[in-house]
Amino acid sequence: MPIILKNVNFAYAKKTPLETPALRDINLRIEKGEFVGIFGEKGAGKSTLMKLFNGLLRQDSGSVSVDGLDPSSREVKRKVGMLFQQAADQLFCRTVHEEIAFGPTNFGFSKEETEERVLEALKAVSLDREVLLRSPFSLSGGEMQRVALASALALRPDYLVLDEPITGLDPGGKTETLEALKRIREQGTTVVTVTHNLKGFFPLLERVVLMQEGRIVFQGSREEYLEAGCGPLPPVASLMRELKNRGLPVNPAAFTVKAALEEILKAKSAFEEKT
Ligand SMILES: Nc1ncnc2c1ncn2[C@@H]1O[C@H](COP(=O)(O)OP(=O)(O)OP(=O)(O)O)[C@@H](O)[C@H]1O
Numbered sequence: 001m002p003i004i005l006k007n008v009n010f011a012y013a014k015k016t017p018l019e020t021p022a023l024r025d026i027n028l029r030i031e032k033g034e035f036v037g038i039f040g041e042k043g044a045g046k047s048t049l050m051k052l053f054n055g056l057l058r059q060d061s062g063s064v065s066v067d068g069l070d071p072s073s074r075e076v077k078r079k080v081g082m083l084f085q086q087a088a089d090q091l092f093c094r095t096v097h098e099e100i101a102f103g104p105t106n107f108g109f110s111k112e113e114t115e116e117r118v119l120e121a122l123k124a125v126s127l128d129r130e131v132l133l134r135s136p137f138s139l140s141g142g143e144m145q146r147v148a149l150a151s152a153l154a155l156r157p158d159y160l161v162l163d164e165p166i167t168g169l170d171p172g173g174k175t176e177t178l179e180a181l182k183r184i185r186e187q188g189t190t191v192v193t194v195t196h197n198l199k200g201f202f203p204l205l206e207r208v209v210l211m212q213e214g215r216i217v218f219q220g221s222r223e224e225y226l227e228a229g230c231g232p233l234p235p236v237a238s239l240m241r242e243l244k245n246r247g248l249p250v251n252p253a254a255f256t257v258k259a260a261l262e263e264i265l266k267a268k269s270a271f272e273e274k275t
């Protein structure tokens with residue numbers, strides 16, 4: 001069963017002069033096994049939206065359900081793993097081991113089972129076992145990010161919800177995290193990610209959700225998104241759109257270098273045949 005949001009509205013600081021509407025009439029369905037990207041400018045409501053998925057925030061009106069359950073239920077805390085925008089903020093234990101073991105221990109798994117999950121999660125994010133005894137606060141930003149991801153993974157969540165998971169990482173860290181997420185998705189976990197990094201994420205996405213001022217203004221497949229041209233585009237697709245606008249007969253939906261090159265070469269031979 002999916003995550004379903006129906007006619008959801010949410011405002012911060014309700015009934016005060018600082019009241020800020022953050023989500024307006026949101027209707028969204030996230031199917032099991034999808035890789036979904038949520039895009040939108042600063043303040044569009046992306047982080048607020050994801051906090052409804054595991055009950056961290058509660059909607060003012062409308063309904064949210066996760067596999068038919070209320071997001072504030074304990075079972076949903078296990079089903080939905082979260083990585084916040086500032087991953088370091090979610091770390092609080094003395095050692096990396098305690099950090100990753102926290103979820104499974106808290107859910108009452110045996111010591112052996114917890115240990116197995118800690119090692120599995122560590123492997124999934126490509127971190128070495130030697131970090132287990134270190135303080136999470138002695139790690140680099142990229143390593144902290146991956147420890148936070150590992151602690152979410154240790155509960156073997158059905159849904160992994162990530163807020164800007166590769167922002168601020170160096171290129172190596174970005175590639176490793178993207179590869180880890182790809183593997184996690186291939187193993188059947190649903191991945192929902194908020195991102196500005198279209199270049200890195202676009203090839204992985206199966207569905208795109210675009211937010212503007214608290215509303216969902218587009219949701220559809222990656223191809224439909226490119227076709228609609230209503231939001232930010234990955235760099236190659238942006239170039240192809242520009243070429244198309246300048247009159248070159250290329251497909252503006254090509255977003256990989258290989259596909260773009262094929263399109264340009266096709267346009268070139270069509271041009272040469274004409275002349
Ligand atoms: N704790 C808060 N208290 C009051 N208003 C808030 C709070 N958090 C967010 N907001 C407001 O709610 C709206 C949506 O914010 P949100 O953080 O969900 O946006 P976002 O799309 O995640 O932005 P960004 O890309 O900058 O992370 C914004 O107007 C923001 O100022």
Ligand SMILES: [Mg+2]
Pocket residue numbers: 046047048085163
């Ligand atoms: Mg945010």
